[in-house]
Amino acid sequence: xxxxxxxxxxxxxxxxxxxxxxxxLDCGKTIERFDLVYETYGTLNADRxxxxxxxxxxxxxxxxxxxxxxxxxxxxxxDKCIGPGKMIDTDHFxxxxxxxxxxxxxxTGPGSLHPETGRHYGxxxxxxxxxxxxxxxxxxxxxxGIEQWAAVIGGSLGGMQVxxxxxxxxxxxxxxxxxxxAPKLSAQNIAFNEIARQAIITDPEFHDGRYYEHxxxxxRGLMLARMLGHITYLSDDAMRAKFGRDLREGRxxxxxxxxxxVESYLRYQGASFVDRFDANTYLLMTKALDYFDPxxxxxxxxxxxxxxxxxxxMVVSFTSDWRFAPERxxxxxxxxxxxxxxxxxxxxTSDLGHDDFLLTMxxxxxTLRAYLHRVACERDT
Amino acid sequence: xxxxxxxxxxxxxxxxxxxxxxxxLDCGKTIERFDLVYETYGTLNADRxxxxxxxxxxxxxxxxxxxxxxxxxxxxxxDKCIGPGKMIDTDHFxxxxxxxxxxxxxxTGPGSLHPETGRHYGxxxxxxxxxxxxxxxxxxxxxxGIEQWAAVIGGSLGGMQVxxxxxxxxxxxxxxxxxxxAPKLSAQNIAFNEIARQAIITDPEFHDGRYYEHxxxxxRGLMLARMLGHITYLSDDAMRAKFGRDLREGRxxxxxxxxxxVESYLRYQGASFVDRFDANTYLLMTKALDYFDPxxxxxxxxxxxxxxxxxxxMVVSFTSDWRFAPERxxxxxxxxxxxxxxxxxxxxTSDLGHDDFLLTMxxxxxTLRAYLHRVACERDT
Numbered sequence: 001x002x003x004x005x006x007x008x009x010x011x012x013x014x015x016x017x018x019x020x021x022x023x024x025l026d027c028g029k030t031i032e033r034f035d036l037v038y039e040t041y042g043t044l045n046a047d048r049x050x051x052x053x054x055x056x057x058x059x060x061x062x063x064x065x066x067x068x069x070x071x072x073x074x075x076x077x078x079d080k081c082i083g084p085g086k087m088i089d090t091d092h093f094x095x096x097x098x099x100x101x102x103x104x105x106x107x108t109g110p111g112s113l114h115p116e117t118g119r120h121y122g123x124x125x126x127x128x129x130x131x132x133x134x135x136x137x138x139x140x141x142x143x144x145g146i147e148q149w150a151a152v153i154g155g156s157l158g159g160m161q162v163x164x165x166x167x168x169x170x171x172x173x174x175x176x177x178x179x180x181x182a183p184k185l186s187a188q189n190i191a192f193n194e195i196a197r198q199a200i201i202t203d204p205e206f207h208d209g210r211y212y213e214h215x216x217x218x219x220r221g222l223m224l225a226r227m228l229g230h231i232t233y234l235s236d237d238a239m240r241a242k243f244g245r246d247l248r249e250g251r252x253x254x255x256x257x258x259x260x261x262v263e264s265y266l267r268y269q270g271a272s273f274v275d276r277f278d279a280n281t282y283l284l285m286t287k288a289l290d291y292f293d294p295x296x297x298x299x300x301x302x303x304x305x306x307x308x309x310x311x312x313x314m315v316v317s318f319t320s321d322w323r324f325a326p327e328r329x330x331x332x333x334x335x336x337x338x339x340x341x342x343x344x345x346x347x348x349t350s351d352l353g354h355d356d357f358l359l360t361m362x363x364x365x366x367t368l369r370a371y372l373h374r375v376a377c378e379r380d381t
Numbered sequence: 382x383x384x385x386x387x388x389x390x391x392x393x394x395x396x397x398x399x400x401x402x403x404x405x406l407d408c409g410k411t412i413e414r415f416d417l418v419y420e421t422y423g424t425l426n427a428d429r430x431x432x433x434x435x436x437x438x439x440x441x442x443x444x445x446x447x448x449x450x451x452x453x454x455x456x457x458x459x460d461k462c463i464g465p466g467k468m469i470d471t472d473h474f475x476x477x478x479x480x481x482x483x484x485x486x487x488x489t490g491p492g493s494l495h496p497e498t499g500r501h502y503g504x505x506x507x508x509x510x511x512x513x514x515x516x517x518x519x520x521x522x523x524x525x526g527i528e529q530w531a532a533v534i535g536g537s538l539g540g541m542q543v544x545x546x547x548x549x550x551x552x553x554x555x556x557x558x559x560x561x562x563a564p565k566l567s568a569q570n571i572a573f574n575e576i577a578r579q580a581i582i583t584d585p586e587f588h589d590g591r592y593y594e595h596x597x598x599x600x601r602g603l604m605l606a607r608m609l610g611h612i613t614y615l616s617d618d619a620m621r622a623k624f625g626r627d628l629r630e631g632r633x634x635x636x637x638x639x640x641x642x643v644e645s646y647l648r649y650q651g652a653s654f655v656d657r658f659d660a661n662t663y664l665l666m667t668k669a670l671d672y673f674d675p676x677x678x679x680x681x682x683x684x685x686x687x688x689x690x691x692x693x694x695m696v697v698s699f700t701s702d703w704r705f706a707p708e709r710x711x712x713x714x715x716x717x718x719x720x721x722x723x724x725x726x727x728x729x730t731s732d733l734g735h736d737d738f739l740l741t742m743x744x745x746x747x748t749l750r751a752y753l754h755r756v757a758c759e760r761d762t
Contacts (some may be wrong), residue, residue: 008395026635027635028635073421126635127636130413134478169531169544184626185626186617186618186621186652187617187621187623187624187625187626187641187643188612188615188620188621190626190641190643190644191608191611191612191620191644191647192612192646194608194641194643194647194648195605195608195609195647197637198605198608198648198651199580201637202601202604202605202726203601204585220583220584223579223583224579224580224583224605226578227572227576227579228576228609229576231569231572231573234569236568236569239567239568239569239572240567240568240569242568243568244568245565245568245571245674252672254407254408254409254507254508254668255508256578256582256664256668259671260568260571260575260671262568262571262572262575263571263572263575266552266572266575266576267579269577270579283637285636287635290640290641291633293626308613322760
């Protein structure tokens with residue numbers, strides 16, 4: 001951890017909610033007795049009206065901001081945007097950041113021990129949807145004694161959970177902030193996910209998802225999945241600017257070791273991911289992405305899917321994002337307008353691609369900070 | 382094989398040129414004694430002036446048109462465009478279609494037996510470049526007694542070989558027809574190739590490229606590589622039109638078997654590729670793609686790279702191609718114009734993506750047929 005930083009939430013400690021109730025799931029199964037791990041930043045005000053829920057994306061977890069100890073080198077995944085004076089300002093808001101059910105190193109997931117069998121869930125862990133996550137986050141809301149979130153905010157898969165919140169629990173969410181998301185995956189998006197899953201599932205060390213019991217992990221598959229993800233997170237232009245065709249050793253070697261810088265980058269990203277992520281969780285997360293399609297229930301009409309919503313919406317997209325391009329965000333905005341909802345929209349000019357939502361381009365930060373400032377003011381009155 | 386078709390070249394037989402000479406390669410090694418397998422369609426005219434060389438792409442081979450026997454169900458890979466009265470009209474041209482060195486089931490490649498050791502080349506097969514292929518195709522040209530190709534034509538990686546021909550053997554090529562190509566790969570293109578290679582190389586059945594001797598093939602890796610390729614061959618719109626979010630069984634199963642039609646398509650494409658392609662060849666082909674960059678020799682100036690060329694150029698791109706988008710073809714055209722070369726350019730409105738070059742959209746066929754008709758007329762006089 002660097003020098004004390006007035007813009008950091010500092011040292012944070014994860015907390016755990018032990019859920020004793022049985023929760024139904026969209027797949028038809030139930031889950032009994034599970035843990036939700038979460039972190040909070042900032043202070044809950046007296047009338048409990050300043051709570052903001054952060055929903056994470058595919059590889060996220062509960063550790064969104066701050067450090068876990070003095071020696072921690074890296075802060076939480078959205079630390080650039082959460083803290084005193086930052087975009088999500090912890091001087092004003094009580095930020096709640098749970099780890100999704102099915103995740104890794106946090107809430108109960110495939111790598112956890114089943115309370116009855118004592119074995120790892122592995123492939124027995126139920127397949128989840130955004131609705132399931134929102135249902136579990138609502139249990140957390142109740143446990144924290146929060147009547148209504150001032151805002152629910154998330155990027156990418158997190159943005160999908162935000163939309164689901166607005167539909168499933170309209171009374172519990174005042175503002176829905178949907179960043180770099182889409183109303184559903186395209187066939188191409190699903191295709192990328194499917195290749196990532198096949199890479200994992202066909203890895204001989206996957207052992208039908210029971211690799212924990214074999215003392216191995218499907219490293220190769222998970223590495224490939226992550227490398228593939230990185231292609232979709234970065235724009236073609238960003239890759240060109242970052243790596244171009246630069247050769248790592250300045251010359252062609254005519255071999256299969258790393259030659260171009262971009263290869264080196266991808267291999268590093270893939271290899272380091274294996275040490276901090278679980279393959280079964282990756283499968284679950286990509287499935288939840290594939291399934292998300294609120295308009296499926298309403299005959300294909302996204303506007304009708306949003307009919308129950310009472311939240312005010314803020315939608316943000318990034319011009320260089322080709323995974324969930326601005327067109328996809330405009331589909332969300334158009335549906336909200338058609339449904340007669342209040343919606344603001346910002347299309348942020350950006351360079352890097354999908355991952356821009358984690359960063360701090362001035363237009364992005366100023367727009368969302370201003371929006372959230374108005375949210376804070378209205379909650380104070 | 383269907384009913385006799387006056388537009389088909391009919392039954393064709395591959396021929397083999399045994400090359401006894403030692404050929405130097407860009408990697409610094411040499412290759413001694415190798416076979417070039419090729420097919421020809423149409424008739425060489427008396428003054429040997431009507432020969433057209435077809436260069437194939439990543440997964441192509443010598444079998445570009447016609448059938449190998451009466452029971453053959455599928456014709457050659459470019460049969461839609463080569464034949465009597467077709468785009469490349471065998472009533473006018475003598476079409477020569479070689480399999481690239483390093484390929485599979487054709488010219489000498491990693492799956493061939495080394496003439497000295499009697500073992501499969503495997504990983505000992507040298508890494509090749511477009512220049513190497515062109516050098517070997519020039520040996521074939523000499524063997525066939527052809528002074529100058531009326532045209533050299535190819536799509537994708539084939540188009541790169543066409544450009545290389547125009548630079549390396551300017552006197553031997555009258556017309557260069559470059560289809561759906563790029564002057565070099567982008568970082569994103571290289572990234573896709575690298576993931577495909579890593580999928581193959583990390584497959585435990587790859588055995589450092591010596592899988593032939595283990596009686597296995599790296600099926601999983603090659604399958605993943607092909608699935609990934611298909612994402613880049615099809616446009617997002619084409620995938621949407623072809624598959625959308627259609628569920629194979631009409632409902633969500635909440636599992637990891639095929640659920641969406643696009644998953645079924647990709648798995649089929651991946652699995653069927655394994656039976657007809659060699660993993661080491663896939664590695665070599667992607668490396669040749671990565672390396673192609675004629676401007677590298679001329680300080681980054683593509684125009685200067687084209688300085689030696691005397692051919693007249695025809696460049697074709699497809700609007701829905703995102704692997705090698707029209708912008709990339711326009712870079713080629715701009716460089717040729719800067720270099721003072723004769724160049725025509727057609728941007729074909731298309732839907733499917735990169736693979737459109739294999740098909741027969743009217744604008745595409747009419748444009749190229751008309752161009753080639755002029756080529757035929759000028760060669761007759």
